[in-house]
Amino acid sequence: MTCGAVIPAAGRGQRLGGRDKALLPLAGRPALAWILEALAHSGQIDEIVVVASQANAAAIESLCQVSKLWIPVRVTFGGAERALSVRAGVECLSPSVKLVLIHDAARPLLTPELVQRAVAMAHRHGAVVAAVPVVDTIKQVSADGRVVTTPERSTLVAAQTPQVFRLDWLREAYCRVGAGLATVTDEATLLERSGFPVYIFPGDPENIKLTTPFDVTIAELLLDYRSRK
Numbered sequence: 001m002t003c004g005a006v007i008p009a010a011g012r013g014q015r016l017g018g019r020d021k022a023l024l025p026l027a028g029r030p031a032l033a034w035i036l037e038a039l040a041h042s043g044q045i046d047e048i049v050v051v052a053s054q055a056n057a058a059a060i061e062s063l064c065q066v067s068k069l070w071i072p073v074r075v076t077f078g079g080a081e082r083a084l085s086v087r088a089g090v091e092c093l094s095p096s097v098k099l100v101l102i103h104d105a106a107r108p109l110l111t112p113e114l115v116q117r118a119v120a121m122a123h124r125h126g127a128v129v130a131a132v133p134v135v136d137t138i139k140q141v142s143a144d145g146r147v148v149t150t151p152e153r154s155t156l157v158a159a160q161t162p163q164v165f166r167l168d169w170l171r172e173a174y175c176r177v178g179a180g181l182a183t184v185t186d187e188a189t190l191l192e193r194s195g196f197p198v199y200i201f202p203g204d205p206e207n208i209k210l211t212t213p214f215d216v217t218i219a220e221l222l223l224d225y226r227s228r229k
Protein backbone atom coordinates (compact mmCIF):
# COMPACT_ATOMS: atom_id res chain seq x y z
CA MET A 1 0.00 0.00 0.00
CA THR A 2 1.60 3.28 -1.11
CA CYS A 3 2.50 5.48 1.88
CA GLY A 4 3.28 9.18 1.63
CA ALA A 5 4.73 11.32 4.41
CA VAL A 6 3.77 14.93 5.10
CA ILE A 7 6.14 17.02 7.25
CA PRO A 8 4.66 20.31 8.46
CA ALA A 9 7.60 22.73 8.75
CA ALA A 10 5.89 26.08 8.15
CA GLY A 11 5.80 27.25 11.78
CA ARG A 12 7.55 30.34 13.10
CA GLY A 13 9.12 28.89 16.25
CA GLN A 14 7.84 31.77 18.35
CA ARG A 15 8.37 29.98 21.67
CA LEU A 16 11.93 29.37 20.53
CA GLY A 17 12.63 33.06 20.02
CA GLY A 18 11.68 32.93 16.34
CA ARG A 19 14.25 30.25 15.41
CA ASP A 20 13.22 27.96 12.57
CA LYS A 21 12.85 24.46 14.03
CA ALA A 22 13.16 22.55 10.75
CA LEU A 23 16.50 24.19 9.96
CA LEU A 24 17.83 24.23 13.50
CA PRO A 25 21.32 22.66 13.57
CA LEU A 26 21.37 19.70 15.95
CA ALA A 27 24.47 17.55 16.43
CA GLY A 28 25.82 18.79 13.11
CA ARG A 29 22.73 18.54 10.90
CA PRO A 30 19.44 20.43 10.56
CA ALA A 31 16.46 18.90 12.38
CA LEU A 32 14.70 18.20 9.10
CA ALA A 33 17.69 16.24 7.76
CA TRP A 34 17.46 13.81 10.70
CA ILE A 35 13.76 13.30 9.97
CA LEU A 36 14.21 12.75 6.22
CA GLU A 37 16.89 10.18 6.96
CA ALA A 38 14.70 8.28 9.43
CA LEU A 39 11.80 8.23 6.94
CA ALA A 40 13.99 7.00 4.09
CA HIS A 41 15.68 4.31 6.19
CA SER A 42 12.36 2.95 7.43
CA GLY A 43 11.75 1.43 4.00
CA GLN A 44 8.03 2.19 4.46
CA ILE A 45 7.69 5.60 2.81
CA ASP A 46 7.27 6.03 -0.95
CA GLU A 47 7.26 9.83 -1.14
CA ILE A 48 7.66 12.86 1.12
CA VAL A 49 6.04 16.29 1.05
CA VAL A 50 7.67 18.96 3.23
CA VAL A 51 5.42 21.94 3.99
CA ALA A 52 7.44 25.16 4.18
CA SER A 53 6.77 28.83 4.88
CA GLN A 54 7.63 31.75 2.62
CA ALA A 55 10.57 32.39 4.94
CA ASN A 56 12.18 28.93 4.89
CA ALA A 57 11.08 27.40 1.55
CA ALA A 58 14.31 28.13 -0.34
CA ALA A 59 16.51 26.75 2.46
CA ILE A 60 14.29 23.65 2.81
CA GLU A 61 14.34 23.11 -0.95
CA SER A 62 18.14 23.08 -1.00
CA LEU A 63 18.33 20.89 2.12
CA CYS A 64 16.09 18.33 0.38
CA GLN A 65 18.33 18.42 -2.68
CA VAL A 66 21.58 17.90 -0.81
CA SER A 67 20.01 15.08 1.22
CA LYS A 68 20.06 12.96 -1.98
CA LEU A 69 17.26 10.70 -0.80
CA TRP A 70 16.24 7.73 -2.91
CA ILE A 71 12.55 8.58 -2.53
CA PRO A 72 10.93 11.66 -4.10
CA VAL A 73 10.68 14.75 -1.90
CA ARG A 74 8.51 17.74 -2.81
CA VAL A 75 8.24 21.11 -1.05
CA THR A 76 5.02 23.09 -0.87
CA PHE A 77 3.76 26.15 1.01
CA GLY A 78 1.81 25.91 4.27
CA GLY A 79 -0.91 27.99 5.91
CA ALA A 80 -1.39 30.15 8.98
CA GLU A 81 -2.06 27.19 11.31
CA ARG A 82 -0.49 23.76 11.57
CA ALA A 83 -3.62 21.90 10.43
CA LEU A 84 -3.87 24.09 7.32
CA SER A 85 -0.23 23.38 6.53
CA VAL A 86 -0.78 19.64 6.85
CA ARG A 87 -3.79 19.80 4.54
CA ALA A 88 -1.75 21.72 1.97
CA GLY A 89 0.83 18.92 2.12
CA VAL A 90 -1.81 16.21 1.81
CA GLU A 91 -3.11 17.89 -1.34
CA CYS A 92 0.34 17.45 -2.92
CA LEU A 93 0.50 13.67 -2.50
CA SER A 94 0.43 11.47 -5.59
CA PRO A 95 -2.92 9.89 -6.54
CA SER A 96 -1.51 6.43 -5.78
CA VAL A 97 -1.03 7.22 -2.07
CA LYS A 98 -3.36 5.25 0.22
CA LEU A 99 -1.78 5.88 3.65
CA VAL A 100 -0.42 9.19 4.89
CA LEU A 101 2.10 9.54 7.70
CA ILE A 102 2.19 12.99 9.30
CA HIS A 103 5.23 13.98 11.34
CA ASP A 104 6.12 17.40 12.75
CA ALA A 105 9.42 18.92 11.64
CA ALA A 106 9.69 19.90 15.31
CA ARG A 107 10.33 16.24 16.30
CA PRO A 108 13.83 15.45 15.00
CA LEU A 109 14.28 12.29 17.12
CA LEU A 110 12.13 10.18 14.82
CA THR A 111 13.62 6.71 14.21
CA PRO A 112 13.10 4.22 11.36
CA GLU A 113 11.71 1.77 13.96
CA LEU A 114 9.03 4.25 15.05
CA VAL A 115 8.03 4.82 11.41
CA GLN A 116 7.84 1.06 10.84
CA ARG A 117 5.68 0.60 13.95
CA ALA A 118 3.41 3.46 12.87
CA VAL A 119 2.83 2.12 9.36
CA ALA A 120 2.29 -1.46 10.56
CA MET A 121 -0.34 -0.28 13.05
CA ALA A 122 -2.04 1.85 10.40
CA HIS A 123 -2.38 -1.20 8.17
CA ARG A 124 -4.25 -2.86 11.01
CA HIS A 125 -6.42 0.02 12.29
CA GLY A 126 -6.62 2.70 9.55
CA ALA A 127 -5.97 5.63 11.90
CA VAL A 128 -3.18 5.57 14.50
CA VAL A 129 -1.26 7.98 16.68
CA ALA A 130 2.00 7.53 18.59
CA ALA A 131 1.45 8.02 22.31
CA VAL A 132 3.42 7.73 25.53
CA PRO A 133 2.20 7.35 29.12
CA VAL A 134 1.77 10.59 31.05
CA VAL A 135 4.20 10.73 33.97
CA ASP A 136 2.87 13.82 35.73
CA THR A 137 -0.51 14.03 37.40
CA ILE A 138 -2.64 16.18 35.07
CA LYS A 139 -5.06 18.71 36.52
CA GLN A 140 -7.82 20.54 34.73
CA VAL A 141 -7.92 24.11 36.04
CA SER A 142 -10.11 27.17 35.63
CA ALA A 143 -8.86 30.57 34.42
CA ASP A 144 -8.30 31.76 38.02
CA GLY A 145 -6.07 28.78 38.80
CA ARG A 146 -8.56 26.68 40.78
CA VAL A 147 -8.36 22.94 40.21
CA VAL A 148 -11.57 21.74 38.57
CA THR A 149 -10.77 18.07 38.32
CA THR A 150 -7.93 15.54 38.29
CA PRO A 151 -8.43 12.87 35.62
CA GLU A 152 -7.25 9.37 36.53
CA ARG A 153 -3.67 9.26 35.22
CA SER A 154 -3.82 5.67 34.04
CA THR A 155 -6.40 6.72 31.42
CA LEU A 156 -4.20 9.50 29.98
CA VAL A 157 -1.52 9.41 27.30
CA ALA A 158 0.43 12.14 25.53
CA ALA A 159 -0.04 12.13 21.76
CA GLN A 160 2.99 12.57 19.48
CA THR A 161 3.62 12.37 15.81
CA PRO A 162 3.97 10.23 13.71
CA GLN A 163 0.27 9.79 13.10
CA VAL A 164 -0.82 7.63 10.16
CA PHE A 165 -4.19 7.54 8.45
CA ARG A 166 -5.97 6.00 5.53
CA LEU A 167 -6.02 8.88 3.08
CA ASP A 168 -9.69 8.31 2.20
CA TRP A 169 -10.60 8.67 5.91
CA LEU A 170 -8.51 11.82 6.29
CA ARG A 171 -10.11 13.37 3.21
CA GLU A 172 -13.57 12.52 4.55
CA ALA A 173 -12.65 14.12 7.89
CA TYR A 174 -11.50 17.29 6.08
CA CYS A 175 -14.88 17.49 4.33
CA ARG A 176 -16.80 17.05 7.59
CA VAL A 177 -14.83 19.56 9.70
CA GLY A 178 -15.05 22.41 7.20
CA ALA A 179 -13.92 25.77 8.60
CA GLY A 180 -13.23 24.23 12.05
CA LEU A 181 -9.98 22.82 10.70
CA ALA A 182 -7.80 25.78 11.72
CA THR A 183 -8.30 25.14 15.46
CA VAL A 184 -7.51 21.42 15.41
CA THR A 185 -4.08 20.70 16.95
CA ASP A 186 -3.57 17.27 15.43
CA GLU A 187 -5.11 15.14 12.71
CA ALA A 188 -6.09 12.37 15.14
CA THR A 189 -8.53 14.83 16.74
CA LEU A 190 -9.98 15.51 13.32
CA LEU A 191 -10.66 11.84 12.65
CA GLU A 192 -12.06 11.29 16.16
CA ARG A 193 -14.51 14.15 15.65
CA SER A 194 -15.58 12.63 12.38
CA GLY A 195 -16.38 9.35 14.12
CA PHE A 196 -13.48 7.28 12.81
CA PRO A 197 -11.88 4.88 15.31
CA VAL A 198 -8.38 6.13 16.18
CA TYR A 199 -5.93 3.86 17.99
CA ILE A 200 -2.71 4.64 19.83
CA PHE A 201 0.52 2.72 19.43
CA PRO A 202 3.65 2.97 21.59
CA GLY A 203 5.51 6.18 20.77
CA ASP A 204 9.02 6.90 21.97
CA PRO A 205 9.70 9.02 25.08
CA GLU A 206 12.83 10.30 23.28
CA ASN A 207 10.70 11.55 20.38
CA ILE A 208 10.33 14.95 22.02
CA LYS A 209 8.94 18.07 20.37
CA LEU A 210 11.16 21.13 20.17
CA THR A 211 9.10 23.85 21.80
CA THR A 212 11.46 25.74 24.12
CA PRO A 213 15.27 26.15 24.32
CA PHE A 214 15.31 23.41 26.98
CA ASP A 215 13.99 20.89 24.42
CA VAL A 216 16.72 21.90 21.98
CA THR A 217 19.41 21.12 24.57
CA ILE A 218 17.92 17.68 25.25
CA ALA A 219 17.46 16.89 21.53
CA GLU A 220 21.03 17.85 20.76
CA LEU A 221 22.36 15.60 23.54
CA LEU A 222 20.23 12.66 22.39
CA LEU A 223 21.17 13.02 18.70
CA ASP A 224 24.82 13.40 19.60
CA TYR A 225 24.64 10.26 21.77
CA ARG A 226 22.90 8.30 19.00
CA SER A 227 25.41 9.31 16.36
CA ARG A 228 28.27 8.02 18.55
CA LYS A 229 26.69 4.60 19.17
Ligand code: CTP
Pocket residue numbers: 007008009010011012013014015016021051078079080081082083085086104105106107209210211
Ligand atom coordinates in the same frame (compact mmCIF):
# COMPACT_ATOMS: atom_id res chain seq x y z
N1 CTP B 1 3.57 24.26 11.63
C1 CTP B 1 3.23 24.45 10.28
N2 CTP B 1 2.45 25.52 9.91
C2 CTP B 1 2.02 26.38 10.85
C3 CTP B 1 2.34 26.22 12.21
C4 CTP B 1 3.13 25.13 12.58
O1 CTP B 1 3.64 23.66 9.43
N3 CTP B 1 1.28 27.42 10.45
C5 CTP B 1 4.42 23.12 12.00
C6 CTP B 1 5.73 23.55 12.67
O2 CTP B 1 6.70 23.90 11.69
C7 CTP B 1 6.09 22.32 13.49
C8 CTP B 1 4.73 21.67 13.78
O3 CTP B 1 3.78 22.30 12.93
O4 CTP B 1 6.88 21.39 12.79
C9 CTP B 1 4.33 21.79 15.23
O5 CTP B 1 4.15 23.16 15.57
P1 CTP B 1 4.88 23.92 16.75
O6 CTP B 1 5.69 22.96 17.58
O7 CTP B 1 3.88 24.78 17.40
O8 CTP B 1 5.98 24.81 15.97
P2 CTP B 1 5.90 26.37 15.65
O9 CTP B 1 4.52 26.73 15.26
O10 CTP B 1 7.01 26.65 14.69
O11 CTP B 1 6.28 27.02 17.05
P3 CTP B 1 5.51 28.19 17.85
O12 CTP B 1 4.10 27.69 18.06
O13 CTP B 1 6.28 28.37 19.11
O14 CTP B 1 5.58 29.41 16.96
Ligand code: MG
Pocket residue numbers: 011012
Ligand atom coordinates in the same frame (compact mmCIF):
# COMPACT_ATOMS: atom_id res chain seq x y z
MG1 MG C 1 2.89 26.54 16.72
